[in-house]
Amino acid sequence: MRLTLINQFYAPDLAPTGHMAASLAEHRALSGDQVTVITSAGGYVPESRSRSRSTDTNPRVIRLWTPRLGKAHKLPRILDYAAFYLLASLRLLLIPAQDVIISLTTPPFIAWAAVVHKRLHPSTLIVLWNMDCYPEIAERTGVITQGRWISRGLRALNRRLFERIDHVVCLDHAMRDLLVTHYGQVERNPQFHIIPNWESSTQFSRDRVHPAWTDLPDLGIESPFIILYLGNAGFGHRFETVLEAAEILKDEPFVFLFVGGGQKWPWLASTVANRDLKNVILHPYVPKETTPQVMAMADCALITMSDTALGLISPSKLHANLAMGLPILYVGPAGSNVDEAIQENAVGLSIRHGEVSQCVCFLRNLRGDPALHDQYKNASRQAFESSYCDAKTLLQFDSLLTALIPSPD
Secondary structure, three states: EEEEEOOOOOOOOOOOOHHHHHHHHHHHOOOOOEEHHHHHHOOOOOHHHHOOOOOOOOOOEEEEOOOOOOOHOOOOOOOOHHHHHHHHHHHHOOOOOOOOOEEEOOOOOOOOHHHHHHHHHHOEEEEOOOOOOHHHHHHOOOOOOOOOOOHHHHHHHOOOOOOOOEEEEOOOHHHHHHHHHHOOOOOOOEEEOOOOEEEEEOOOOOOOOOOOOOHHHHHOOOOOOOOEEEEEEOOOOOOHOOOOOOOOOOOOOOEEEEEEOOOHHHHHHHHHHOOOOOOEEEEEEHHHHHHHHHHHHOOOEEOOHHHHHHEEEOOOOOHHHHHHHHOEEOOOOOOOOOHHHHHHHHEEEEEEOOHHHHHHHHHHHHHHOOOHHHHHHHEEEEEEEEHHHHHHHHHHHHHHHHHHHOOOO
């Protein structure tokens, strides 16, 4: 099979979507496909900018120039997006006919570049691997106003796109329901599938011993119980409930460690300083290969989601936390992928925003009852091995792609 993946980010970039794309690309290459990856030379964060790679290997990684103007302001981000749209579309005009093109959603609507290729090669099938929902994210964050002309125009653009793609892979039921509601009744309906994101079984081997995190001594953490938030803190996350719990627990042996960055990072830093929460520590992003070391010294994983983000995003940090056998404390709406994982696998606690007392009680019980802690740890690891590791989820992609392009006998 001749298979192309399109995404602005690709490993070794820190962006989770880049690592998902790399995992699938490398897996399909090992399965015998001729895999091409069209991506950007820019990085999700400045320190993760990727070097050029050979285009003679399989997967063949084509890194396109973009201005690298950053994400801090709208205009530079739009210019970066525009450069990638143009160059990706041109590149897809030049490559040989592909059997399948899988487009992720960074930047938004980049699947139109696959449509350009399909116009030249009508037999090409397009799979939209939906990591984010646009323009819904922009509407719910107030960037654009729902119902106004920009919103209507982007939704119309998306409806036309969905008429031209063949399959849509969603990350959870909430995302599928949202997309089916908005775009599932177009003239030429795509087929919808649910395949969760995953982590590497090799990187998170049960028997693997992770070295001590070298930054840990500099943080001054002496507490025996660490609640870890690892990754992006953006529009889709809320932390008020967690910080209120931290304030209640400030004289008890708990530390809330945030490792990452994002839009809400400055708010987190100022709130922690203003409330003098010495049991809340913020640390910048760490390289992907270092994350197991960070998680290895944690006792509980924290995941949050704002109510407005339900169906729009699917926190990928869940899978690594489960792989490390961490109990999950989730603060967010019911029906998300994290809530579903907790309800189905008994790996922690799922609460709604404002339920501070439940949060505090759970953490106290978790610390005070080693048997309960071990029970959650074992359940988390079992959930990873049964549902959220690459050995399981890549098989779902294999089934989808085999159905699209059956292997010759």
